[in-house]
Amino acid sequence: MSLEGYSILIPTHNYNVTTLVQTLVSQTSKIDTKIEIIVYEDGSSLFLSENASVENTANVTYIHKTKNIGRAGARQFLAEKAVFQWLLFLDADVMPVSENFISTYIATLQTENHKVICGGLAYEEEVPENNKRLRWYYGRDREAVSLEKRNKRNYFIVSGNLLVEKNTFFAANTNFENQYGLDILFGSRLKKLNIPLLHINNPVYHLGLDDNKTFLRKSLKAVESTLYFEQKGLIDDDQRALQKSYLRLKQVGGTSIFNFMLKKLKPIMERNFLSGKPNLFWFDLYRLQYYIELKKKHNA
Structure with missing residues (x-):
C-alpha cells in the first residue's frame, strides 16, 4: 500500500457514473499526484455497459458485483481495494461544483493536519418537477448548509463527499448493515474515537433526486x-x-x-x-x- 496518492472511490447502484468519472479524470489529469479512481457496481441491473466503459480510461478501475451489499459494505470493499492511504468517497449521483475540486482537497491536506475532511453538498438552483421537490427542498435546507453552520454541527457528516485517511475510515466504519441514515452512525463513531473533522467549502451537486414517495x-x-x-x-x-x-x-x-x-x-x-x-x-x-x-x- 502506498501512502503518496489518492484513491477516489465511487459505489454505484443503477446510476450512470460516466459523466462524473470523465469530470474527475479531466481534473486529475492536470495534477502531478498519483490518483486512482475505482467504481464499484453494487448489484446494479441498469447502466452496466455505460459504466463498464469507464475502465477504458487510464487509472480507472471498474468492479461489478451482482449482489447488492449496501452503502457501508460497498465502501468497506472499496477501501480495502484502494492502493493509497487517502480515500475520497463520492456518491454516484454527485458532480463537483468547482473545476478545482480535486486540487482543493490536495491543497487542504498540505496545510491542515486532519484525518477527515468534509467538502459539503450543494443543490442546483433550478426547481425540479413537482414529484421531486420534497427531496430538493429538504436537501437545500438541511444538507446544503453553510460552512459556518457545518462547523457548529461538527460531526455532521455528508459521506457522499468525504476525504478520509484509510485507517481512520476502517476504525469508524464498523456497521455494514444495509440501512438508511448511516452517516449519523459514522459521525457518532468519529466523535467517540475523538477524531476531529475539518469542514471546508468544496461541495458537490447532488443530482440524483428521489421522487417524493x-x-x-x-x-x-x-x-x-x-x-x-x-x-x-x-x-x-x-x-x-x-x-x-x-x-x-x-x-x-x-x-x-x-x-x-x-x-x-x-x-x-x-x-x-x-x-x-x-x-x-x-x-x-x-x-x-x-x-x-x-x-x-x-x-x-
Whole structure:
C-alpha cells in the first residue's frame, strides 16, 4: 500500500457514473499526484455497459458485483481495494461544483493536519418537477448548509463527499448493515474515537433526486435506523434534532397528546409532501410522530 496518492472511490447502484468519472479524470489529469479512481457496481441491473466503459480510461478501475451489499459494505470493499492511504468517497449521483475540486482537497491536506475532511453538498438552483421537490427542498435546507453552520454541527457528516485517511475510515466504519441514515452512525463513531473533522467549502451537486414517495419512505426508514442504533448503544439518544425534540416533549409529558394530534393530521401532511410545495416544518413533525410511535412500540 502506498501512502503518496489518492484513491477516489465511487459505489454505484443503477446510476450512470460516466459523466462524473470523465469530470474527475479531466481534473486529475492536470495534477502531478498519483490518483486512482475505482467504481464499484453494487448489484446494479441498469447502466452496466455505460459504466463498464469507464475502465477504458487510464487509472480507472471498474468492479461489478451482482449482489447488492449496501452503502457501508460497498465502501468497506472499496477501501480495502484502494492502493493509497487517502480515500475520497463520492456518491454516484454527485458532480463537483468547482473545476478545482480535486486540487482543493490536495491543497487542504498540505496545510491542515486532519484525518477527515468534509467538502459539503450543494443543490442546483433550478426547481425540479413537482414529484421531486420534497427531496430538493429538504436537501437545500438541511444538507446544503453553510460552512459556518457545518462547523457548529461538527460531526455532521455528508459521506457522499468525504476525504478520509484509510485507517481512520476502517476504525469508524464498523456497521455494514444495509440501512438508511448511516452517516449519523459514522459521525457518532468519529466523535467517540475523538477524531476531529475539518469542514471546508468544496461541495458537490447532488443530482440524483428521489421522487417524493421514495424520499418519504426512505426518511421513515432512517427514523427506524435511528432508534435501532440508539437501542444498540451505537449513537447517543440526543444526537439528532429528532431525538432532542422527543426528549423535550417527554420532559413536559407531551408525547401522548402530540402523537394523538399528529395522527389526525397525517393524511393532510402526506398530501402536502407529495405536492409542489412541501412544508419542511410539517415534515419534521411527521417524522417525530413516527419516532414517538416506534419508541412506544418498542418500549424504548
